[in-house]
Amino acid sequence: xxxxxxxxxxxxxxxxxxxxxxxxxxxxxxxxxxxxxxxxxxxxxxxxxxxxxxxxxxxxxxxxxxxxxxxxxxxxxxxxxxxxxxxxxxxxxxxxxxxxxxxxxxxxxxxxxxxxxxxxxxxxxxxxxxxxxxxxxxxxxxxxxxxxxxxxxxxxxxxxxxxxxxxxxxxxxxxxxxxxxxxxxxxxxxxxxxxxxxxxxxxxxxxxxxxxxxxxxxxxxxxxxxxxxxxxxxxxxxxxxxxxxxxxxxxxxxxxxxxxxxxxxxxxxxxxxxxxxxxxxxxxxxxxxxxxxxxxxxxxxxxxxxxxxxxxxxxxxxxxxxxxxxxxxxxxxxxxxxxxxxxxxxxxxxxxxxxxx
Ligand SMILES: NC(=O)c1ccc[n+]([C@@H]2O[C@H](COP(=O)([O-])OP(=O)(O)OC[C@H]3O[C@@H](n4cnc5c(N)ncnc54)[C@H](OP(=O)(O)O)[C@@H]3O)[C@@H](O)[C@H]2O)c1
Numbered sequence: 001x002x003x004x005x006x007x008x009x010x011x012x013x014x015x016x017x018x019x020x021x022x023x024x025x026x027x028x029x030x031x032x033x034x035x036x037x038x039x040x041x042x043x044x045x046x047x048x049x050x051x052x053x054x055x056x057x058x059x060x061x062x063x064x065x066x067x068x069x070x071x072x073x074x075x076x077x078x079x080x081x082x083x084x085x086x087x088x089x090x091x092x093x094x095x096x097x098x099x100x101x102x103x104x105x106x107x108x109x110x111x112x113x114x115x116x117x118x119x120x121x122x123x124x125x126x127x128x129x130x131x132x133x134x135x136x137x138x139x140x141x142x143x144x145x146x147x148x149x150x151x152x153x154x155x156x157x158x159x160x161x162x163x164x165x166x167x168x169x170x171x172x173x174x175x176x177x178x179x180x181x182x183x184x185x186x187x188x189x190x191x192x193x194x195x196x197x198x199x200x201x202x203x204x205x206x207x208x209x210x211x212x213x214x215x216x217x218x219x220x221x222x223x224x225x226x227x228x229x230x231x232x233x234x235x236x237x238x239x240x241x242x243x244x245x246x247x248x249x250x251x252x253x254x255x256x257x258x259x260x261x262x263x264x265x266x267x268x269x270x271x272x273x274x275x276x277x278x279x280x281x282x283x284x285x286x287x288x289x290x291x292x293x294x295x296x297x298x299x300x301x302x303x304x305x306x307x308x309x310x311x312x313x314x315x316x317x318x319x320x321x322x323x324x325x326x327x328x329x330x331x332x333x334x335x336x337x338x339x340x341x342x343x344x345x346x347x348x349x350x351x352x353x354x355x356x357x
């Protein structure tokens with residue numbers, strides 16, 4: 001028997017976590033163990049490679065099942081944390097068997113029949129899901145959008161200019177492994193002083209990144225799209241527009257990978273309808289659900305990944321009015337890409353679905 005509902009849980013919805021063994025899946029199980037428990041049975045699913053492994057959730061050891069059609073029997077909500085092509089094939093299968101799918105991959109995000117939901121920004125969208133699938137935004141968009149949604153509600157957003165500083169766990173377990181291996185090769189050396197010395201030390205296998213990521217920054221995330229844009233940059237633009245309901249919002253974005261394990265950071269230049277004040281922006285951010293304003297540079301206080309990792313909110317600091325445009329704000333935003341950037345937002349969406357029942 002796998003994943004019994006347990007005492008006191010009968011009558012509650014059954015949840016499946018597909019991709020339970022991955023970077024996001026691992027954080028998902030921690031979050032499900034920490035939040036108020038609304039679920040009956042929790043079923044864990046991964047590739048046949050992982051079938052039979054046991055993973056802990058809510059203090060119970062549960063055996064991982066291989067992904068099959070039958071694995072979705074009796075499932076009310078299925079969370080998908082698997083590569084795009086696996087989600088593209090299997091999410092419709094789960095939906096056809098009666099589950100509401102909340103998908104973390106990029107397979108359905110821009111499908112007009114699939115809502116793209118951030119519970120603090122557009123919770124109403126979850127109810128219109130003709131395909132039985134709800135999409136979770138990508139981690140870079142999610143790391144800033146809760147703060148931007150609040151500012152948009154207050155000021156009316158007109159334009160975004162964004163640069164990301166993205167953690168390696170955004171590329172899954174393989175990204176983390178690569179950074180750790182490279183760090184062990186460069187630790188205690190004098191590398192980083194002549195062209196190519198870091199590259200020679202870490203070798204040709206740079207994992208999921210096109211360049212060494214230790215002692216480096218890499219202006220690339222994802223795959224090549226038209227005119228030199230990266231897929232990650234297109235996601236930030238397209239997904240921000242969809243979530244905020246601003247289909248023509250001008251968005252300029254450059255995505256950069258940095259040697260941080262977990263927590264994406266972004267600099268944001270946001271232009272609004274009318275003149276803004278820092279005081280009003282700070283009021284909005286200080287009271288927005290899911291946002292922490294941490295902004296006192298005189299005391300050396302601003303968010304950094306080293307402090308934000310492992311926390312749930314979107315952290316905002318360095319709030320300034322643009323020097324040359326009284327309608328624009330400059331911000332520095334940090335969010336844990338595995339928590340709010342992926343697993344937490346997915347669980348929050350699933351909880352919205354659970355209370356519909
Ligand atoms: N990392 C992030 O910050 C982030 C943020 C937002 C969204 N996402 C998206 O979330 C998804 C998962 O990402 P991740 O970073 O967790 O990846 P990951 O660490 O590589 O984990 C992938 C998961 O998918 C499972 N899987 C792979 N192929 C499968 C197959 N053919 N059938 C069944 N299960 C299969 C793996 O199971 P095995 O262990 O058995 O191989 C594993 O559980 C991706 O679509 C990613 O783009 C990631």
